[in-house]
Amino acid sequence: MLLAKLALGFCGTVALAGVYTFHEGVMRVDEDHHNGRHVHVWVPAAIVPMALHVVPSRHLERALEHAGPWLPTLRALTKELKKYPEAELVEVDDANQHVRIRTHLGKLLIDVTEPGETVHVACPLAMMEDIARTLEARSPAA
Amino acid sequence: MNVPASRLIEKIAITLATSLLAAGLLLTPVAAAQASPSSGSGQNVSASSHDRWLHVRVTNPGKNEETVRVNVPLELAEKVLPTINKNRLHSGKVSFDDIDCHGVDLHALVDAVRSSKDGEFVTVQSKDSDVRVAKQNGYLFVHVFEKNRPKHSQVEVKVPMKVVDALFSAGKDELDLVAALHALSSQGDTELVSVKDEENTVRVWLDSKNSTD
Numbered sequence: 001m002l003l004a005k006l007a008l009g010f011c012g013t014v015a016l017a018g019v020y021t022f023h024e025g026v027m028r029v030d031e032d033h034h035n036g037r038h039v040h041v042w043v044p045a046a047i048v049p050m051a052l053h054v055v056p057s058r059h060l061e062r063a064l065e066h067a068g069p070w071l072p073t074l075r076a077l078t079k080e081l082k083k084y085p086e087a088e089l090v091e092v093d094d095a096n097q098h099v100r101i102r103t104h105l106g107k108l109l110i111d112v113t114e115p116g117e118t119v120h121v122a123c124p125l126a127m128m129e130d131i132a133r134t135l136e137a138r139s140p141a142a
Numbered sequence: 143m144n145v146p147a148s149r150l151i152e153k154i155a156i157t158l159a160t161s162l163l164a165a166g167l168l169l170t171p172v173a174a175a176q177a178s179p180s181s182g183s184g185q186n187v188s189a190s191s192h193d194r195w196l197h198v199r200v201t202n203p204g205k206n207e208e209t210v211r212v213n214v215p216l217e218l219a220e221k222v223l224p225t226i227n228k229n230r231l232h233s234g235k236v237s238f239d240d241i242d243c244h245g246v247d248l249h250a251l252v253d254a255v256r257s258s259k260d261g262e263f264v265t266v267q268s269k270d271s272d273v274r275v276a277k278q279n280g281y282l283f284v285h286v287f288e289k290n291r292p293k294h295s296q297v298e299v300k301v302p303m304k305v306v307d308a309l310f311s312a313g314k315d316e317l318d319l320v321a322a323l324h325a326l327s328s329q330g331d332t333e334l335v336s337v338k339d340e341e342n343t344v345r346v347w348l349d350s351k352n353s354t355d
Contacts, residue, residue, distance in 0.1 A: 072225040080218040084193075087213065088353040094208040 025107060025124040034116030045127035052134045064139045071139065075132035078125045082106065193217065194327045195352055199345045213353055216327040223320050234320030235312050252310045255282065256303065282306055288339075295339030302329050 027048060031039040052060075067074075081087075081103055090101040098113040108128065110121040194216040202208040224234040255263065255277060264275035274285040284299040308325035312318035326348060335346035 069227065073222060076222045076225045077218070080215070080221050084215055084218070084352065086352070087215070088211070089213055091211040092209070094206045096206075 025127075026122075027124060027127060028120070028122040030118075030120045032118045045124040048127055049130035049134050052131065052138075057138070060135070060138060064135060067135065068139045071132050071136045075129055075136065078108075078129040078132060081108065082125045082129070193350060193352070194329075195349060196326070197345075197347050197349065197351075199343075201343045202341060203343075204341060215352070216323050216348075220320055220323045220327070223323070231319075235316045235318050237316050239315055249310055249314060252306060256307065277303065280304070296337070298336045300332065300334055302326070302332070305329070 025045050027041075027043045027045050029039065029041040031037075084103055085106055087103045088100075089103065090099065092099040096115055098111070100109075100111045102109050103125070106125055108121075108123045108125055110119070112119040196214045196216055196219065198210070198212040198214075200208075200210040220234075223231075227233070230237045258277065260276075260278050262274060262276040264273060266273040270288065270290045272285075272287040272289070274283070276283045276285075280303050282299075282301045282303055284297070286297040288295045302325070305322050305325045308321035309317050309319070311321050329348060331347075331349040333345065333347040335344065337344035
């Protein structure tokens with residue numbers, strides 16, 4: 001009986017943790033090269049802003065130095081883009097290349113296809129906004 | 143008594159855990175489906191009626207058959223532009239000076255156009271090109287037609303006067319882009335710029351659709 005309760009408690013905790021971890025979706029980066037190299041990164045979106053809190057300041061300083069002036073723009077852009085969950089923003093086509101930037105179900109999707117190389121990036125907009133807010137709060141100007 | 147109570151607690155716990163799992167499944171986006179890059183690119187989801195979209199389409203029907211399509215919600219541009227502070231762009235305004243205008247007082251020029259009646263202000267006809275600047279029904283028209291190219295090139299610009307007024311509503315040496323975008327958002331569906339030459343076709347227009355047709 002005690003074991004059953006423990007198992008239930010464990011399952012409940014795991015379920016809760018799972019729900020919380022994935023409630024903002026998943027950030028995906030998929031890269032496929034013609035030489036057989038494949039890179040696939042899937043990260044729960046809720047983890048990324050949390051991870052930023054534990055990154056030592058010295059590692060962020062240089063990034064903030066360059067990205068700092070653009071963080072308000074990133075925050076405003078992601079906040080506004082959330083209002084347009086299904087939108088084609090940019091599409092570039094030529095004989096060899098195809099680039100597409102769009103929003104879909106609250107994510108910013110970037111797809112690049114060219115001979116021998118395919119890159120797909122999917123970033124939840126809520127995550128991008130969280131990152132911008134977190135970095136803004138940690139920037140020296142804040 | 144103890145046994146039924148513990149069974150009840152167990153059932154409640156199972157129900158709770160199942161509910162949490164179900165909630166998790168519902169709340170968690172199906173990442174694979176969301177990120178699928180192969181969904182149709184030609185889909186045209188109607189935006190809400192108040193959304194105004196600025197569209198830019200550049201086509202180059204040459205050997206590479208290049209096409210660029212950009213669709214920007216005006217409201218988004220209005221909110222994002224003021225956050226960009228780079229070079230001459232500050233708080234949604236672009237600063238310029240006399241050098242940019244070659245000594246022409248742009249504000250005085252706009253005032254003169256605004257206060258004048260509808261009609262043609264500039265008409266230049268030469269063997270190389272025709273240029274026409276006119277004001278009609280609340281719009282400023284600029285039409286340039288170049289003749290000396292293998293294929294004639296043609297530029298047509300149609301800007302609502304309200305937008306021109308808003309653009310020049312900032313200080314003496316500034317153009318207020320945000321005010322112009324705001325004025326543009328109150329306009330109906332309209333074509334703003336059309337450029338056609340031997341290499342490219344450029345079209346800029348405004349409507350309520352969130353994708354190009």
